[in-house]
Amino acid sequence: MKLPIRSKLAGILSVAVMAGGLAAGLSSGAPASANGGNSTIRCETGGVGTGGAVEFNLEARDGYISFPDGNTVYTWSYALAGAPYLQFPGPTLCVDEGDLVRVNLTNPPHGDNLSGGIPADFTSILFPGQTGVTATGGTAGLLTQEVDAGVPGDMVTYEFTASAPGTYLYESGTDQAVQVQMGLFGGLVVYPSAGRGFVYDGVNFDTENEFLLIFHEIDPGLHVGIELNSLAGLTGDAVLDGYDPVSRHNRYWTINGRSFPDVIAPNDTPVLPTQPYGGLVQINAGDPDGAYIQLPALVRYANAGLDNHPFHPHGNSLRIIAQDARPFPDEIEAYTETVAAGQTYDLLAEWNDVEAWQGTGAPIGVTLPALNNTMFKGGVTFYSGDADLGQQQQLPLDVTTFTTCGEYYFPWHSHALQEIQNFDEGFGGMLTLWRVDPPKEFDADAGQWLSPTACR
Amino acid sequence: MAQPDGVQVMTMSSNTRTDGTMKTKTTSSIRSRIAALVATSLLASVTVAAATVGTAAAATDIWVCAKPGSASVADPATGGTSTMPVAFTGFVEVASDLDCATAIPQLGDPTPIRLTQGVTYNLNVVNQTGFPINLTAVGLTGAPDLTGIADTATDSYEVTPAQPGTYLYESSLDPRHALLGLQGVIVVDPAVPDGTAHGNLVSDYSTEQVVVISEIDLSFNNAVDPFVEDLRNFKPDLYLLNGQTHTAGSAIPPIVADSGERVLLRYVNASSDNSTMTVLGLRQIIVAFDGEIFDGSGAAGELPRNESNIFLTAGQTADVIVTVDGATGDQIAIYNRNLRTSATDDNGEQLLMIEVGAVVAPVAPDVYLSLNNTTRSLAGVVVRDEDVALWDGTTISVFFDGESHGLIDVAPANIADIDAVHVDPVSGDVWFSLRQDFDKPTGAFAAEWAAVPDVRLQENDIFKFDNAAGTFSVWLDGSAIGLSDGLNRHDINGVSVDPVSGVTTFSVNGSIITADGVPYMTGSGVTFGARNEDVLRWIPVSGAADPSGPGQFNVLFDGTDFGLGVENLDAVVISATDVMFSLTTEYPNIPTPEFDRDDLIACRGHQSPPLGSITDTCTAPLALQFDADVLHPTNAGQVDAYSLG
Amino acid sequence: MMSEPKSQYGRRSFLRNGAIASLAAGSGVAAGRGLISSAAAAGGPGFLGQATPLVDVVDPLVIPSIRLMTTDGHISAPGRRFSGPQPHPIYSFGFRDVDDQRLHAAGGELNKNPGDLVTKYRGKVIATSPTIVVLEGEEMAIVLTNLGFEGRPDLDDGHSLHWHGFRNATAVFDGVPETSVAVPPGRDLPYFYDLKTADEPGQTVGSAGTYMYHCHFEDVEHVQMGMTGVIFVEPRDMYFLPDGITPKPRVKIAYNDNSAGVDSSFAREFAILTNEIDPAPHDNLEALQEFVWSDYNPKYWTLNGRCYPDTVIPQITPIEQKAPVGEFLDMPLVPVTDDEKAEAEMYYQRNSSLIQVREGERVLLRLANLGYEIHSLDLVGVGEMRVIAHDASLLIGKAGDNDLTYTSRRIELGPGEARDAIFTVPAYDDLNAEVDTLAARMSPAKARKFNRYLLKSRAGDRLHNNGEVDPDDGPSYAKVSDTHGGMVTEIWVYPTLLDAPGLGQDGLPDQDSVNETFPTLVVPVGQV
Structure with missing residues (x-):
């Protein structure tokens, strides 16, 4: 069954390449985020509030996000106060253990061009997993204090100590089945007292390879209903007319608010102004015979959706060290982990060149047929043409490759395979790639171990 | 079994x-x-x-x-x-x-x-x-x-x-x-x-609530003949906890509990789908899934899991402890994070509340103690060092009279002094160790001690007094598990016992590093040198059936993480969440002598070093569990064993 | 001609570098990779499935290999039968093995080129695909041959082979078309796997454990169409002493000995793959229609590709792969009795889920899920199982000395997850025993008795077959087929073999290979 992925895949990626985004992102030259190196987690640093609190000012915003099949979906999400438009998912808040954290939430006036506040009477923020959360301002809601859209400039201040x-x-925390499905969520990372090179005291990782993957699923039909009600000027409960949660039927599945192939475009790609966070996982291979000790990458799963998602990396099993921000007494290794709604997991990811694939002449045990006796999908590939790590080889003329330095790519996706679709297009949805560059080499003039030059 | x-x-x-x-x-x-x-x-x-x-x-x-x-x-x-x-x-x-x-x-x-x-x-x-x-x-x-x-x-x-x-x-x-x-x-x-769900400490609770998660397809249930309904069209459209829905105008009967109480939630997923139960603002400690215990008592099995969102497959049950923390009148939400709802104006029908009642200061538990090589009259009651006294907050009494069981001092070779004690307040059983060797009582007392093989009670043994039967037996034979290096036996001077799992937690007097500095003890594949400021656990493979049988050591509490080096722990008490100890000297680190020699000091919310970490942690600074000044004003070092009711 | 291969340490790597390099130099094979010539790679003798594990042949130059062919065909489910008033079996894809495993020299099919195999095997898919058993420490190859589709000659779909869970895989052998290559119709591709032991460089754990394999070409479609199977790696300590080289008599264990003291020994083992079937995409594909995969809505739930009551039909094996030991029942060319007709329906779904065990035995369940839903299987009445491994990883912690195994009465499997669990069979209870009518068909002397238990899904709204439960559509020896369908199988508990004369009890034989049932049904001569 041939699926029209060719034009789409090439389209988005070439645009991103043209905009200098993907190629740079893929080749990880310029650090794509605060955490440096290949990390795609982008920590929003809060201001210093009274009492030394780390303070964030968030707004509930509405607007549009886009999907690789060309569809756009009306969405609600948090954004940093004063941002030009919403960002889906909300800003990733990073704090350190022991910080007093203060988050101020407002719901600006709901403009008619659907780029203002959200047309809901009330909205709020919950911090599941935190203890001792206080909320002041706004009006009392079922689960916490809520911002009242009827009171201009109404603000609720949430405070807690990031103790773990x-x-x-x-x-x-308001009408969660509607507002969480519409997109009102974001990631919160608390670094241990040992510092930002650790996920828990005593458990360090390569700070160039830190990745946060937030899962979510969207039924565009429900979003269109609310969009039309909103355009018709309805607000409050009326905007939910016709919203039947029982008939929810997901068509899009996202990682960090994007579906594949948008997921592997870098942070802040101009093609996706309202979806700033990428999800490509990129590391350097470990070399058992080499001198350089390659620390594992840290991957943080967080399932903000309403459904449970089983996530599976190709290429290697992962070391699971914690669930819901509490370390296990000991590691458990797994090649698929079901992340239930609301759960988070912390995993260490590494790929070791145990078979000495990199380097010339290493036997691969069998004879591969000539490339014209094999088949490439859709004329584009993430294959270098050579079985060895770090080797590029001429591909058939009608096939273009995205590899630059013989790196390996492995899919990393939900194994409920109907979730790796963009509505009806295959190889999309809740899927990202794991890029494994050859092991680091000692760069004499830079005086440090770096990725091979072709990979930088 | x-x-x-x-x-x-x-x-x-x-x-x-x-x-x-x-x-x-x-x-x-x-x-x-x-x-x-x-x-x-x-x-x-x-x-x-x-x-x-x-x-x-x-x-x-x-x-x-x-x-x-x-x-x-x-x-x-x-x-x-x-x-x-x-x-x-x-x-x-x-x-x-x-x-x-x-x-x-x-x-x-x-x-x-x-x-x-x-x-x-x-x-x-x-x-x-x-x-x-x-x-x-x-x-x-x-x-x-x-x-x-x-x-x-x-x-x-x-x-x-x-x-x-x-x-x-x-x-x-x-x-x-x-x-x-x-x-x-x-x-x-x-x-x-004994007030627990599984007979072990971690499942201790004071209030319990069964939470049945179920779903109804109204057209199926209300059909004239459900047995001819086409199951392909079965699609639940009503979501229930305990058979009721939470709506804007109606609440599911809440759980009323005081702040500080340990509430046992018995989740039962009776639906055909999976559910993920969350409690907003409280951590959930899983003590059992489907009745399978998670308390580390299995062969060094998993310690209790600490989660926010508990995933339950169709038909699964889970026993979970939450410690209520809030002000009077607070409402703490328990809900299904899969947010299944058939309406739009609330947070899903599967939600019920814990209503916080009074904010009750936890009642101080009874204190059992034994004196250190002395006889004292405490508030008119004569207590000897081979006795176990009970302090209930207002009065002192002799709970276990050593002499009435043949522990009678005959200088110089037979001085009975209990220097480690654990009491099970429900059964009245007493586990204890002696400060030095002592001849096994004979004559009128021979029958009580019949089950103890050696003629000489040793300082590295732990004996159990079965209150109901009135007899003694050896709970842990120190020499059998390696608590002697051939030359001398290592005196156990602090003990806490879990009678269900057979796990014995203890501290020893003097270091266990052999003369040439080679770490003596091997346990779970790691050799280590334990010293007198550490707390060890002996986890027997066959559990309570043979507490002295084959098993493995591990270090539960490393004193050096709390600045203890030369100091010697001379009492150990383990509760569901805390590790408590007493010292033979004043606590070194705090300038003002906040902790006297005989005080019982608590590390609240103790965590042995989790994965890869190297230090023990407590969730709060060391706290005073029991101030010995209540018994005697001076910092005299006269108490050498503690247990809590 | 050959640049110095990157130096490697470890016993087998030296063997491979040295030996192969000389072969390449000697036989003038194209320089560069010092590779095995394709003939040797595809021709090595290898027995598939549960008969015997792959073994090193005497000549180290040839690594053991298996051929898997991809094609289409039909499978049978209650209400969608090959025979009967409205025959309408379900159009499916799948891998299948060659029936004739004999060596190249003897004209066996292992080494035929794809063209010769098309006429015999195209359109005759087997789903779920054969269970592959391999040995830790071996190097092996699976040669994937695309025979093309008989039902849809217009489709030039490629196929690929993804070993789900292989550690430190290389992209080209990971089997994802978008990140490497796929196999077009009429072509071969050898996939190479080096099943590392824990002591080799860069390894922390060995390869022993339960995995899955499936096609990854348009995977949402090809996996749902049936291209799924279980592959598991037997531990080195099963056949070799601790040095890993000196052979010893086989010891049935699932994982190597470990310092955490986890006992993985067993008397019998059963590999069961859970899945669902949504008939809509199958029917659409057969009728040249598109299917919107986000409309996926399954109507059947399967164990090893069969719905209850078919799950209790015995294991089926081609006559060429008939094991030397065991109890067999020949399938007639023309089925006569109702049971023979029910068994003939399962002709292309050869993996049984019937669990026949003896009281007191330790039984290993290798459970895996390649469906798109989370499934939970209840062990009803047998007491609890001890879960010893998740995703081919023994639960013994990072340092390998911490027993994290746990007991449970139910196993939850998310899509793509695998669990290994061991239960001890309860005592046989003669009062409530039933006569084994299946064994009685072999010979009246085999009139043994058993107690019946269940291993079944707990999802009440999925225990049916496309909305129906028809007790007359399936084997007679299934007990609860008047109320249950879908993901259910039965556990038959037999007494220990009573030597006392006169009882005439011919007990249940010992199990030799995974999922072996007593009897095993044998495909008639000449049938593929």
């Missing part, structure tokens, strides 16, 4:  | 499973079935652990009726201002079959059938449903009953629960029975009622 390191989510 | 002081669990008959559940019912009437039971026992080829209480005890009758019912559930579409009828068929427990006519089944009923571990029951089922049914509780009712009980018939299932916990029972004869509501909850309490 780990990976968390924050999400709306 | 017998508990140290519990009822026997196995009976001598061929139809007992290795997991202790009895064989299931037969179709014949009760009388002939009993005859058949006698017949088969003659052919018994497989004998199980020796029965300690005669032949099969007479079974206790439990009566359950299965009959149609009708519930009126708050309608989410109208915000709970109106209700809607839900037809179903359910189980209801009654005093006897005569009550079936008047009994009314409740949809998603959280009230459990209460059984006790080790007791044999006849679950008598009266079938008034109109179709054949059976009763299946995976883990309790043994081989599946594939023929069933005919309509209007009555039959019984013989059950001897082997494991405490929470069980879902349902009719599994036809998959539609569970969808119709033929389900219920069975709770099995430990053989010895």
Whole structure:
């Protein structure tokens, strides 16, 4: 069954390449985020509030996000106060163990061009997993204080002490089945007292390879209903007319608010102004015979959706060290992990060149047929043409490759395979890639171990 | 599998499973079935652990009726201002079959059938449903009953629960029975009622609540004949906790608990789908999944899991402890994070609240203590160092009188001084160690000490006084597990015991590094040098059956993480969350002498170094659990053993 | 001609570098990779499935290999039968093995080129695909041959082979078309796997454990169409002493000995793959229609590709792969009795889920899920199982000395997850035993008896077959087929073999290979 992925895949990626985004992102030359190196987690640093609190000012915003099949979906999400438009998912808040954290939430006036506040009477923020959360201002709601859209400039201040390191989510606590499905959630990371090179005291990782993957799923039909009600000027409960949660039927599945192939475009790609966070996982291979000790990458799973998602990396099993920000007494290794709704996991990811694939002449045990006796999908590939790591080889003329230095790519996706679709297009949805560059080499003039030059 | 002081669990008959559940019912009437039971026992080829209480005890009758019912559930579409009828068929427990006519089944009923571990029951089922049914509780009712009980018939299932916990029972004869509501909850309490769910410390609770998660497809349940409904169209559109919906205008009956209380939530996922239960603002400590214990008592098995969102597959149950923390009147939400709802203006129907009652300062537990090589008159009561005294907050009394059991000082070779104690306040049993060797009492006391083999009681042994039987035995033979290096024995000077798992937690006097500095003790593949400021655990492979048997050490608490080096721990108390100790000197680190020599110091929320980390942690600075000045004003170092009630 | 291969340490790597390099130099094979010539790679003798594990042949130059062919065909489910008033079996894809495993020299099919195999095997898919058993420490190859589709000759779909869970895989052998290559119709591709032991460089754990394999070409479609199977790696300590080289008599264990003291020994083992079937995409594909995969809505639930009551039909094996030991029942060319007709329906679904065990035995369940839903299987009445491994990783912690195994009465499997669990069979209870009518068909002397237990899904709304439960559509020896369908199988508990004369009890034989049932049905001569 041939699926029209060719034009689409090439389209998005070439645009991103043209905009200098993907190639740079893929070749990880310029650090794509604060955490440096290949990390795609982008920590929003809060201001210093009274009492030495780390303070963030968030707004509930509405607007549009886009999907690789060309569809756009009306969405609600948090954004940093004053941002030009919403960002889906909400800003990733990073704090350190022991910080007093203060988050101020407002719901600006709901403009008619659907780029203002959200047309809901009330909204709020919950911090699941945190203890001792206080909320002041706004009006009392079922689960916490809520911002009242009827009171201009109404603001609720949430405060808590980040007492335990780990990976968390924050999400709306008002009409959760509607507002969380519409997109009101974001990631919250608490670094341990040992510092930002650790996920828990005593457990370090390569700070160039830190990745946060937030899962979510969207039924565009429900979003269109609310969009039309909103355009018709309805607000409050009326905007939910016709919203039947029982008939929810997901068509899009996202990682960090994007579906594949948008997921592997770098952070802040101009093609996706309202979806700033990428999800490509990129590391350097470990070399058992080499001198350089390649620390594992840290991958943080957070499932903000309403459904449970089983996530599976190709290429290697992962070391699971914690769930819901509490370390296990000992590691458990797994090649697939079901992340239930609301749960977070912390995993260490590494790929070791145990078979000495990199380097010339290493036997691969069998004879591969000539490339014209094999088949490439859709005329584009993430294959270098050579079985060895770090080798590029001429591909058939009608096939273009995205590899630059013989790196390996492995899919990393939900194994409920109907979730790796963009509505009806295959190889999309809740899927990202794991890029494995050849092991680091000692760069004499830079005086340090770096990725091979072709990979930089 | 017998508990140290519990009822026997196995009976001598061929139809007992290795997991202790009895064989299931037969179709014949009760009388002939009993005859058949006698017949088969003659052919018994497989004998199980020796029965300690005669032949099969007479079974206790439990009566359950299965009959149609009708519930009126708050309608989410109208915000709970109106209700809607839900037809179903359910189980209801009654005093006897005569009550079936008047009994009314409740949809998603959280009230459990209460059984006790080790007791044999006849679950008598009266079938008034109109179709054949059976009763299946995976883990309790043994081989599946594939023929069933005919309509209007009555039959019984013989059950001897082997494991405490929470069980879902349902009719599994036809998959539609569970969808119709033929389900219920069975709770099995430990053989010895001790305020815990599983007879271990981590499952200690003061308030409990069963939370039944279920879903209804209204068109299926209310159909004229659900048995002809097409299951391909089965799609739940009503989501329930304990058979009710949370709506804007109606709440599911809340759990009322005081701040500081340990609440046991017994989740039962009775639906056909998975659910993820979360408690907003509190951590959930999982102590059992489907009755399988998670308390580290298995062969060094997983310690209790600390999670926010607990994933339950269809049919799964979980026992979870939350410690309530809030101000009076606070509402703490328990809800299904899969956010299943049929309405738009609330947070999903599967939500109920914990209402925080009074903010009660936790009552200080009773304190058991033993003196250090002295005899004192404490508030007029003479306490000797071979006694165990009890301080209940206002008065002191002698709880265990050493001399009355033959521990009589005869200088210079026989000075009895208890320097480590653990008391089980429920059973009154006392575990203790002596400061130095002592001749085993003879003469009038010989009978009490008959079970102790050596003629010389040693300082590296832990003895157990069985309060009910009035006899002594060796709980832990120090030499058997390596607490002696040939030259001298290592005196145990602090002990805390878990009678269910057989795990012994203790501290020793003097370091255990041999003369040449080579770490002496090996445990779980890691060699380490334990010293007198550390707390060790001995985890026996065969549990309480043989606490001195083969097992492995691990370090529970490393004193050096708290600035202790030369100081010597001379008392150890372990609670569900804390590690408490006393020192032979003032606490070194704090300038102002906040902790005297005899105080009991607590590391609240103690965590042994989690993965890869190197230091023990507490969730708060070291705190004072018991101030010894209450007994004697001076910092005299006169108490050398503690236990808490 | 050959640049110095990157130096490697470890016993087998030296063997491979040295030996192969000389072969390449000697036989003038194209320089560069020092590779095995394709003939040797594809021609090595290898027995598939549960008969015997792959073994090193005497000549180290040839690594053991298996051929898997991809094609289409039909499978049978209650209400969608090959025979009967409205025959309408379900159009499916799948891998299948060659029936004739004999060596190249003897004209066996292992080494035929794809063209010769098309006429015999195209359109005759087997789903779920054969269970592959391989040995830790071996190097092996699976040669994937695309025979093309008989039902849809217009489709030039490629196929690939993804070993789900292989550690430190290389992209080209990971089997994802978008990140490497796929196999077009009429072509071969050898996939190479080096099943590392824990002591080799860069390894922390060995390869022993339960994995899955499936096609990854348009995977949402090809996996749902049936291209799924279980592959598991037997531990080195099963056949070799601790030095890993000196052979010893086989010891049935699932994982190597470990310092955490986890006992993985067993008397019998059963590999069961859970899945679902949504008939809509199957029917659409057969009728040249598109299917919107986000409309996926399954109507059947399967164990090893069969719905209850078919799950209790015995294991089926081609006559060429008939094991030397065991109990067999020949399938007639023309089925006569109702049971023979029910068994003939399962002709292309050869993996049984019937669990026949003896009282007191330790039984290993290798459970895996390649469906798109989370499934939970209840062990009803047998007491609890001890879960010893998740995703082919023994639960013994990072340092390998911490026993994290746990007991449970139910196993939850998310899509793509695998669990290994061991339960001890309860005592046999003669009072409630039933006669084994299946064994009685072999010979009246085999009139043995058993107690019946269940291993079944707990999701009440999925225990049916496309909305129906028809007790007459399936084997007679399934007990609860009047009320249950879908993901259910039965556990038959037999007494220990009673030597006492006169009882005439011919007990249940010992199990030799995974999923072996007693009897095993044998495909008639000449049938593929």
